[in-house]
Amino acid sequence: MYIIKKSWLYSIIILFASLPVKAIENPTINTELQLLIDDTSKTELWKNIEWLNLLHYQGGPDLTDFLSQVDDPIFFNAEDGKTNPKNELEQTLISLYNTNTSDQDEHAQCRNIARFNWLKNKYPNSFKQSPTITCKQYNEWRKEVPEEKVSLIFPAYHLNSPSSMFGHTLLRIDAADNEQASTWLSTAVNFGANIQNSDNSIFFAVKGLAGGYSGTFIVAPYYEKIKEYNRQENRDIWEYPLNLTPAETKRIVLHLWELKNIKFDYYFFDENCSYRLLELLQVARPELKLTQQFGLNAIPVDTVRSIEHANLMKGTVYRPSQTTSINYLLNKLNSTQRELVLNISKNADLINSDAFLQQNSQTKNIILDTAYRYLRYQQNDAGRSESNAKNSYLLLAAINKTENFSSEEIGFTEKQRPEKGHLSKRLAVTAGEDNDQSYIQLDFRMSFHSLEDNLNGFLEGAQINIGGLSLRTTNEETQLQRLDLIDIFSLTPRNDFFQPLSWRVYTGLEQQLINGRDHLTGHVTGGAGVSYNLWPHSSVYGMFTARLESSSQYNQAIEPAFGISSGLLQHFSFGTAHLELSGEEFYHDEFRHRVKYIQNINLERNHALQLSVLRQRQTGLYFTEAQISYHYFFH
Amino acid sequence: MKRLVSSTLLLLASSSAFAVAPGGGGCGWGNALFEGQKGPAPHILAVTTNGTSGNNTFGMTTGTNGCNTSGAIGYSGKSMLASVMDEFSEDAAKGEGEAMTAVSVAMGVSPEDRAHFAQLTHSNFSTIFSSQDVTADQVYASLQQMMKSDTQLSKYAI
Numbered sequence: 001m002y003i004i005k006k007s008w009l010y011s012i013i014i015l016f017a018s019l020p021v022k023a024i025e026n027p028t029i030n031t032e033l034q035l036l037i038d039d040t041s042k043t044e045l046w047k048n049i050e051w052l053n054l055l056h057y058q059g060g061p062d063l064t065d066f067l068s069q070v071d072d073p074i075f076f077n078a079e080d081g082k083t084n085p086k087n088e089l090e091q092t093l094i095s096l097y098n099t100n101t102s103d104q105d106e107h108a109q110c111r112n113i114a115r116f117n118w119l120k121n122k123y124p125n126s127f128k129q130s131p132t133i134t135c136k137q138y139n140e141w142r143k144e145v146p147e148e149k150v151s152l153i154f155p156a157y158h159l160n161s162p163s164s165m166f167g168h169t170l171l172r173i174d175a176a177d178n179e180q181a182s183t184w185l186s187t188a189v190n191f192g193a194n195i196q197n198s199d200n201s202i203f204f205a206v207k208g209l210a211g212g213y214s215g216t217f218i219v220a221p222y223y224e225k226i227k228e229y230n231r232q233e234n235r236d237i238w239e240y241p242l243n244l245t246p247a248e249t250k251r252i253v254l255h256l257w258e259l260k261n262i263k264f265d266y267y268f269f270d271e272n273c274s275y276r277l278l279e280l281l282q283v284a285r286p287e288l289k290l291t292q293q294f295g296l297n298a299i300p301v302d303t304v305r306s307i308e309h310a311n312l313m314k315g316t317v318y319r320p321s322q323t324t325s326i327n328y329l330l331n332k333l334n335s336t337q338r339e340l341v342l343n344i345s346k347n348a349d350l351i352n353s354d355a356f357l358q359q360n361s362q363t364k365n366i367i368l369d370t371a372y373r374y375l376r377y378q379q380n381d382a383g384r385s386e387s388n389a390k391n392s393y394l395l396l397a398a399i400n401k402t403e404n405f406s407s408e409e410i411g412f413t414e415k416q417r418p419e420k421g422h423l424s425k426r427l428a429v430t431a432g433e434d435n436d437q438s439y440i441q442l443d444f445r446m447s448f449h450s451l452e453d454n455l456n457g458f459l460e461g462a463q464i465n466i467g468g469l470s471l472r473t474t475n476e477e478t479q480l481q482r483l484d485l486i487d488i489f490s491l492t493p494r495n496d497f498f499q500p501l502s503w504r505v506y507t508g509l510e511q512q513l514i515n516g517r518d519h520l521t522g523h524v525t526g527g528a529g530v531s532y533n534l535w536p537h538s539s540v541y542g543m544f545t546a547r548l549e550s551s552s553q554y555n556q557a558i559e560p561a562f563g564i565s566s567g568l569l570q571h572f573s574f575g576t577a578h579l580e581l582s583g584e585e586f587y588h589d590e591f592r593h594r595v596k597y598i599q600n601i602n603l604e605r606n607h608a609l610q611l612s613v614l615r616q617r618q619t620g621l622y623f624t625e626a627q628i629s630y631h632y633f634f635h
Numbered sequence: 636m637k638r639l640v641s642s643t644l645l646l647l648a649s650s651s652a653f654a655v656a657p658g659g660g661g662c663g664w665g666n667a668l669f670e671g672q673k674g675p676a677p678h679i680l681a682v683t684t685n686g687t688s689g690n691n692t693f694g695m696t697t698g699t700n701g702c703n704t705s706g707a708i709g710y711s712g713k714s715m716l717a718s719v720m721d722e723f724s725e726d727a728a729k730g731e732g733e734a735m736t737a738v739s740v741a742m743g744v745s746p747e748d749r750a751h752f753a754q755l756t757h758s759n760f761s762t763i764f765s766s767q768d769v770t771a772d773q774v775y776a777s778l779q780q781m782m783k784s785d786t787q788l789s790k791y792a793i
Contacts (some may be wrong), residue, residue, distance in 0.1 A: 170738065184719075184737035223719055223737060393767035400760040407729060487703040 002380070016252045017204040022525045031096045032129040034118075037090055045122070046086040050286045054115055054255065056279060057085050058266075069279075071214060072263040091212045097130045110135035114254035114283070123232065138257050141553040145219070146175030149247050150284070152277070152313075153188070154238040154304050155229035156418050157459045166419065166448065166464075167300040168229075169274045172222050172239070173249065183239075184223040189256060191217050191276040193266045215266030215276070217259045232380055238306070239317035239419060248284040255283045270426040274303040281307070288312075293635075299447060301457075302635060304419045316411040316550070322377050326497065328410050329370040335369060337404050342496055345378075348394035361402075369407055374497060422606050422633040424448050432627025441472045441481060441627070448542020450575045451489055451569055452600040453631075454608060460571065461491030461531065461539055463504075480520060491541050491569065493533040502531040502541055504565075513618065514553040522550040527565055535569075541568040547584055554588070561586040575601040575608070592618040715741040716778075717771035725766055730757035742778065743791050751787055 045051065052060070055076075056069040068075075068082045076082055078091035092115055095108035109116050110133060120127055140503040171189040174633045178577060193213035227234045244252075264276065275298040278290040290306050307313060320328065329339055337359065344350045344367065351368070359367065370397040375388055382388075399405050414420065446467030449458050468484035487506035505526040511518040531545025547561040561582025570577045577600075583593035594616040601609045608631040615624050716723065719734050726732030731753055739752045756763065756778070763769075763777040782788040 044682040182733050182740060184733050185715075185740055206661040221718075223715075223722075227719075227722075301649075372725070393764070396728040396764070397761060400757070405729055456733070587777060 003146045019204070028111075030097065030129050032126055033093060036093050036123060036126055039123075040089055040093065041086075049600075050283075051087060051089060051115075053279065053283050054118060055081070055085060055088060056259075059620050069264055070262060073266050075258075075262045080199035085151040096127070096568045100129050101133060104133045105135060106131045107131075110138055110257055112255075113138060114251065114258050117251075123486070137585060138477065139514050141257065142404060144257075145253055146173060147250045149174040150178035150242045150244045150249050150252065151183075151317075152240040152241070152242055152304065152307055153225070154418065155225075155233070156237050156238060157462060158233055165341045167235075169277055169303060170225065170251070171277055171280065171299045173253065176246075180575055182388075184221070184226065185223040185270055187279075188220050188222045188225045189217060189252075189404065190220065190225070190281070191215055191264075193272045196265075207463045210429050210486050213266045216261060216263055217256060217272075218277070219256065221554040226319065226339060230319055231376075232375075234320050234321040234323040234380075236324055237319040238304075239319065240307070240313045241315045241317070242281075242312045243314045244281075244284050244312070252280050252284045255280065272298055274298045274300040277302055278306070280413055281312070297447065301418050301421070301578070302424055305635070307424075313330070316412075316417070318410075318416075320412075322373060322380075323498070324375050325410055326370060328376060329366055329373070332366055332408070332495065333363070334371070336495065337363060341367050341371045341374065344368075344395070344461060346373050348391040348398075351395070351398050351602065358406060365402065365405055366408065368395055368402070368405075371395055372399065375598075415456045418457045420605070421452045422449075423635045426453075426631045426635065427632045428610075430629040432625060434625045436532050437474055441470055441473045441629075443468065443470045443629070445469075445484075450487075451491070452598050452610065453604045453633075454577050454600075454605065455571050455576065456605070460537070461486065461493070461569070463489035479511065479518070480509070482508060484508040491531045491539055493515060493531050493539050495533070501528055503528045504543065504545070512549070512551065514551060519553050525549045537571040538569065540566075540568050543581070545584060549586075555590075559586050559588060570617075575599065590619045608633075637638065673746050713771065715777045716775055720771050720774065723774075726753075727756045727763065738778075742782070744788065748787060748791070751785075752782075754789065755781060755785060 001167040010152050022469045025477060040046070047061075052066075056285070057066045058069060059065040059067050063084065063086055066083055067375045068086050070076075070082070073082070076088055076091075077095045078084060078087040081088035081091065082398075092108065092112060095112070096119070098108060104110065109130070124327065141332045151174065153170045153172050155168050157167055163424065170191075172183065172190065173187040174183055175186070193215050205278055212245060226237065229237050266272070275294060278294070278298075282290055288310055290303070293306050294303070299585045318436055333341065336355075340350070340355055340359075344622060348371075350356060350482060356364065356367065372392060375395070378507075379388055380386065389606060424447045426445040426494050426548070428441075428443040428445075430443060432439055432441065440574075443463055448464050448466065449462070465484060465487040468482070469486065470481040470483075471482040472479055484506060485508045487508075489504045489506075491502045492500040503526070505524075507524040509520055511520040511628075513519075514521070523546060525547040527545035529541060531539045531541035533539050543565050545563045547563065548561050549561065550557060551559075561584040563582060565580065565582035567578060567580035568581075576598075578596075578598045580596045581594075583591065585591045594614060596612065596614045597614040598610060601611075603609060611627070612629075613624070613626045616622070648716065718740055719737065722734035723738050724734070726735035735753045736749060739749045743754075744752045759777075759781055763774055763781065779792050783792040
C-alpha cells in the first residue's frame, strides 16, 4: 500500500506545480466528444489490453483492482487515474478536446501522444472537432530519434563486480539505414534509478534496494552506452535485433515521449530496468505476454530468454569489452611477446628495438594493438596521465604508419551466449552420510550461479547466489540445515597485465557442531585475496577470511574468528572440480579446519550431478561427510 | 514484505560490492587520450541500479554534461566528436571502424563518400592528430579543412 500513500504525497506537490496544465475543469463538452465518451463507455474500451498497457496498469480484471505502476500524478488525466482505467479514459478524451491551447507542447495531445494516436486509430472519423495542436518539442526530438528497428541490448556480467552479475538490459532504436551507417548514433532507451550525486554509496544501497528511488526512462546516444559498458565497466555487450515492425517501433517511440521525466517506482529485484523494457515491448506488440512471467524477480538474462521464447529475436551481435579484447589478443602471443607488450606500454620507444622489429608483421600488429588497448584500459579508472597519453599517441602513430593494419575480429562461441546458460533457480535432492548418520536433503536456490555449476553462458570465477534453503531429514529428525541469504565469490585471476582482488562474502544460518551436537548458527563471513590461472580454465586462489558467528552455545552474543581459505578450481568439458582447504580460529580458542572436494558433472543444460566430500577437524573431534546430489535448474 | 526481504538480502552483498564497482554516468570519462575531454566522471555506482546522475538526460533536457552541447541528444558534428575522440583517433589511425563511420555521419557525409572520408582521415592522421595534446575543437577544424581541400568532400565542409 506504500504506492498509494506515496502517490498522495506526490499528488499534493504536483497539483500545485502543475496548475496551468491541469486547468481543464470546465471544458466544453461538444457533441463529438460526447459521442466518443458514450461509445467508449458502451464498448468498455478501458478494458482493452492496449489501453491498460499504455497506462501501465496491473491487477484487474475488476475495475476496483487496478493499480498503475506509474508513480507520477502528472501522467494521469483523471484524479483517480492511478487506480481507475475507466475514469482515466474518459478524462483523457476530455483533455484531448481541451480548448485551452495556450501552451501547445503541454496539451494532452502532445503529452499523451501515444494515447492520442491509439484513440485516433480506434476512432478514425473522430477528433475532427478537437483543437489542432502542433507538438513542437516532440517534433524536434523526433528528428534525432528514428523509429525503424529495435534491438535488445544486454550488457553482460561485470568482471570482479558480481553485484552486476545479473547484468542489465536496455533497448536500442535504429534508423532504417543502419547497416551502412552506424548503430553508434542510434538511440539507447534505458530505465534506471534517479540518483543524486550527493548520496553516498551505503545510503544509496539502502535506498536503491528498499525502493527509495524513483526510476525514469532515459534516452541517450548508443555510443555513450558502448563507452560505459564496453570500456568503463569492461562488460561484454550482447545485442539482439528484434523483429518488431516499424509501426510497432513507432508505438514505443510515441510512448517514450509520454514517459519523459515520468517517475516509476524502482526496485532492484522486480520493478527494474528489464521489467520496464518488457512493458515497452508489450506496448509495441499488445499480444505479447512478457511481464506476467515475472513475479518475485526479473533477472535481466531471464527477460532476455522470455524475449527469445516469444520469437522476437532475429540475430545476435557481440561487442567484446576492452578486457575481453586484450585477453583475446594476449592469448595469441607467447610469453616473450607478452612481455614485449608490457614493456612497450610503459615505453613506446621500444617499438624501435630489435626485439620488436624482428617479429613478423602479423605479430607486430597484434603487439601494437594490444599495447595500445592496454594503455587505454589503464586510464579507465584514472585521470589523464601525461606519460600514458604520450605512449598511446606514439603507438597510434605507429599503427597509422603500418601498411594494411588490421585488427583481429573477435567473435563468440555458442557456449558464451548468456541466454543459453543454465536457468536461474535451482532445486537439488541430496543423499548423504554425515559421520555414519545417513540423510536426505532438499535444497532450493532462488538464483543464480555457483563456481561449480555449468559454466556455459557465465563468467569463469564469478559466483552469486541469493536466497538458498536446505532441509535435512535423518531417521531421527528434520531440520533446517542451512539458509543462505547471500553468497558471492569472485575469483579474478591476476597476471602481468591485470591485478584484481579476489573476494568472497556470504551470510546466513547454518548448522554447526558445537558441544557435541548440531546448532543453528548465524554467521557473516568475508574474505579477500588473490587468484591465478595455472593453465586455461583453472585457477588457484588463496585468501584471508574473517567470520562473525552467533549461537546460543557461545558465552558472547557474537564470536569472531579469523582464517584462511585456499583452493583449486578446474573446469573440464564434462564439469567442474573444486578442491578447497580452509580453516578458522575463534577468539575463544576453538578452531575448525576442513578440506572439501566438489565434483560437478553436467548432464544437460539444466541437469547436473554433484559429488562432494568433506573432512573436518575441530576442537576435540573429526568428522567426515559425503554426499551425492542431483541438480535441476528451472525458471 | 517480499521487498523488505529481498532488500535485506541484497543489502549486505551490495554494500561490499560497491567498494569495487566502478562506473559513472554522463559522458566524460577518465581515459582521455587527448585534451579537451572531461576528466574522471564521478563514480555514481551506475552498476547496481543502472541509474543516471542528477542531470537527467531525456533527449531535450540534456546539454549540461559537457558532451551534448547542442542541447538535443543529437550528434551534430562537434559535440559528438568531442565525446568519441578516443575511439575516433584509434579508428583514424587504423583507417576504419564504427567511430569513424559515426563521425562521418555526424559530419553529414553521404554513404557513398564515407569510405573516402575514412581513407583521407587515415592518410592525414598525423596532421589531424598532430600531438597528444590536440583538442576536439582543433580536430574538428582540421577535418573541416581536410574536407574543404578535397574535391569529393568539399561539399560537406562548413
